[in-house]
Every structure is written in C-alpha cells, then in structure tokens.
C-alpha cells in the first residue's frame with residue numbers, strides 16, 4: 001500500500017518525507033488556500049521534496065477550462081497528476097487529458113458508479129472520500145471495497161486512492177480491503193506510529209540498561 005500525504009504544508013511534507021514512508025502527495029484548492037505563496041511555487045517545491053505522484057486540482061468547471069488548467073499543472077513537473085472532479089465535464093476532461101498521456105486523479109468520488117466511470121474515462125487514480133461519506137451516515141469504507149473489487153474484476157489500470165481518511169483505523173481498514181493508496185493528513189500518519197506500550201517498553205529497556213551499566217561500573221571499581 002502506498003501512503004500519500006494529504007496536505008499542501010511544506011513543513012509537514014518535509015517532516016513526513018523524512019520518515020521514509022511517503023510515496024506521494026495530494027493537494028486540493030482548500031489545502032493550497034491555507035498556505036502562503038503561489039500554488040505553482042508550492043507544488044514545485046512539493047515535487048522536489050517527494051519523488052512520487054503529486055496531485056494538483058483544477059478549479060474550472062467546464063471541460064475546456066479543466067483541460068487548460070490541467071495542462072498548466074502538468075507542465076510544471078513530470079510528477080504532477082491532474083485532479084478533476086467527478087462531473088460530466090470532469091469525465092470529458094479526464095478522457096482528453098489521459099489520451100494525451102497525462103495522469104488524472106478523479107476526485108470527489110462518492111459512489112461505485114462514479115468510480116467505474118472515472119476508470120473507463122482513463123483516470124489513473126480514483127479518490128473515494130471515506131470520511132465525508134461517514135459524515136453523512138454512509139459507510140465510506142464500503143465504497144473502497146466496491147471499487148477495489150470492480151477494478152480487479154476488469155483489470156483496470158486505475159488505482160483506488162482512499163481519501164478523506166481521518167484517523168488510523170481508516171488507514172488500516174483501507175489496507176485490509178486492498179486499497180492501492182491511502183492519502184492522509186500528517187497527524188494521521190504520526191498517529192499510525194504511536195503506541196503507549198512502545199513508549200513504556202522503550203523506557204523500561206533504557207532504564208534497565210542504565211541500571212546494569214551502573215552496577216558493572218560499581219563492580220569494576222571495587
């Protein structure tokens with residue numbers, strides 16, 4: 001399973017990348033709007049920090065505009081993946097961009113039928129929004145399971161990019177279901193690592209080691 005960071009914060013991306021387990025980054029207009037600086041500059045710096053797919057989303061709502069913006073993002077760096085929303089216009093833009101060899105991440109996917117259409121249009125990644133479905137009392141993880149099965153049935157060269165993951169169990173569940181990728185905030189990545197028994201166990205090992213060293217020192221000086 002590949003791990004992507006779902007943020008446009010260079011600080012978080014640098015810290016996450018230093019852990020050695022980050023394979024890519026997803027951004028969206030809301031995440032980029034939170035950061036200071038030009039989106040192009042931020043995206044380029046992200047590309048220099050993480051050598052993997054970096055999603056940059058279009059904000060146009062018509063096909064021509066999406067294609068124009070998508071080509072602009074794609075020209076920035078070879079690692080850029082164009083994110084298009086799952087609308088009729090987005091589907092047409094996905095077909096055009098993918099036919100020209102650009103990778104598309106179809107975003108805002110909330111149903112298996114939307115994911116199936118995205119894959120048919122040539123999307124390289126499909127992003128089911130797990131947390132936002134959970135928010136409206138619909139089990140988001142079931143969508144991940146459905147998409148994994150559908151893509152497997154037909155050997156679609158399209159990866160399930162489980163998105164809107166809000167906590168560690170979302171990531172673990174997505175992994176159990178076979179999602180190819182999970183994109184998560186930096187805080188969730190850190191939470192995956194944390195376990196109180198690890199901290200307690202490490203402290204005990206280090207305390208025992210120090211105690212033994214002191215006892216050996218005392219014996220040697222007798």
Ligand code: E4P
Nearest residue numbers: 006026028131132163164165
């Ligand atoms: C995915 O690409 C989106 O940027 C993201 O996962 C949305 O997550 P949210 O629903 O927590 O905002």
